[in-house]
Amino acid sequence: MSFITKRALSTLIPPKVASPNAIGASPNAVRMQKVVNFYEKLPRGPAPEREAKGLLGRYQKKYFGKNPSGMPLVHAIAVLALFGYAQNYYFHLRHHKNNAH
Numbered sequence: 001m002s003f004i005t006k007r008a009l010s011t012l013i014p015p016k017v018a019s020p021n022a023i024g025a026s027p028n029a030v031r032m033q034k035v036v037n038f039y040e041k042l043p044r045g046p047a048p049e050r051e052a053k054g055l056l057g058r059y060q061k062k063y064f065g066k067n068p069s070g071m072p073l074v075h076a077i078a079v080l081a082l083f084g085y086a087q088n089y090y091f092h093l094r095h096h097k098n099n100a101h
Contacts, residue, residue, distance in 0.1 A: 052061040063072050 052058045063069055
C-alpha cells in the first residue's frame with residue numbers, strides 16, 4: 001500500500017474509540033454529568049439591570065429603556081434644523097449682516 005492510501009484510510013478510523021479512564025463507566029453519563037455541572041453553575045433568575053454610564057448611556061436609558069418614546073425623533077429634527085441654520089449663516093447670511101440700507 002502506498003503512503004497516500006494509508007493516509008486516506010487513517011483519517012477514516014478514529015484514533016481512540018474509548019479512553020482508558022471511562023472503561024468502567026458509560027461515556028455518555030460522564031459527558032452528561034459535565035453538562036449538568038456547567039448548567040448548575042449558571043446564575044438563576046432575571047439578569048440585574050445595568051447601570052447607565054455616560055451621557056449617551058443615560059439618554060438611551062431615559063428614551064429607549066422600559067418606556068420608549070418619540071422624543072429622540074424630535075431631538076434629531078431640532079439638531080438638524082440648528083445645524084442647517086448654522087450652515088446657512090456661515091455660507092450666506094453672514095455676508096448680509098450690516099448691509100440693510
